[in-house]
Amino acid sequence: MRRDAARWPWLLGALTLLAGALPLQAGSLAHRPDRALPAVLYLQSPAVARRVSLSFDSLMADLYWIRALQHFGASRLQQGAPSGFADLYPFLDLATSLDQRFTVAYRFGAIFLSEPPPGGPGRPDLAVRLLEKGIASQPDRWQYWQDLGFVHYWWTGRYDKAAEAFSKGADTVGAPWWMKSLAAVTLAEGGDRQTSRLLWKALAQTNDNDWLRKDAQRRLLQLDAMDQMDALTTMVGSARQRGMQAPWSWAALFARGWLRQLPVDPTGTPYELDLTSGVVRLGRGSSLAPLPVEPRSRAGVAVSR
Secondary structure, eight states: OHHHHHHHHHHHHHHHHHHHHHHHHHHHHHHOTTSOOOOOOSOSOHHHHHHHTTTOHHHHHHHHHHHHHHHHHHHHHTTTOTTTTTTHHHHHHHHHHHSTTOHHHHHHHHHHHHOOTTTSOOOHHHHHHHHHHHHHHOTTOHHHHHHHHHHIIIIIOOHHHHHHHHHHHHTSTTOOTHHHHHHHHHHHHTTSHHHHHHHHHHHHTOSSOHHHHHHHHHHHHHHHHHHHHHHHHHHHHHHHHTTOOSSOOHHHHHHTTSOSSOOBOTTSOBOEEOTTTOOEEOOTTOTTOSOOOOOBOTTSOBOOO
16 A cells, blocks of 8 residues: 555656646747757657556657657758658657557558658658558558558559558448449559549548548649649640740740640649740649659559540
8 A cells, every 4th residue: 555655646747747748849849940859769669668658658659649740840841851750650650559549640650651752751661561550450440451552552553552452441341332442443553643533532531530631632633733734745745846946935835826824733823834845843832742753554654644
């Protein structure tokens, strides 16, 4: 009895410190946006973290999830930093080890890890590892299978793995009907924008996560922009074949009847046309940048439709 009574001050103190750390950590970016956040892991080992958490595993998991968000945001602000995103996966691993049912950390974390440079670390392999960890913990969550299939489809180019993940997710109780359709279409047509749209539209139907739904809607706008840029590139090529030469400009194409109005992306930002090469690019300041890398067909050639 005395031993238990003696432990209470320590437990209360630890809880107070941990609870106080959360708002401090969450506010550090706002108070010091111009300074790099220290990438302190506090504890490197999930097993050790569980032992010292004093039964406050969920609270500690929240703390590491906040640190993952801070690290991701700070690294995006410091584009090109040599150590950028280095501690993102360790933070996510700690958070999901302390709380093995931390759905948000698995799903958002996989998106963060897959994001290509300079906006992210470009580590779909770690995204796969994180999602497989979530599946091992909660095999009945079809959303993890969907996310795993999506990572393989878009970022690793393993369409067979993507189809396998969609198929396994479709067999999970409560999975939506279109998961089987995703598996069939991905296996047959993996690597084209039409299939990419199908995948993003599926994510856009996510009802339990506003951020995922909004991100999917943005990705669909990116695909629209890529289609528009292809059409503009074809038009510039036709003008070149008809004898038009540099310097290239939208005004010159308009004057010669190739255009009827200034071309803008789905957000309303004008496209840029390189003066000497005629290459079409997203306009500076477009919220759709950076565009994703085009998926590859099985033959290794980018497919556009």
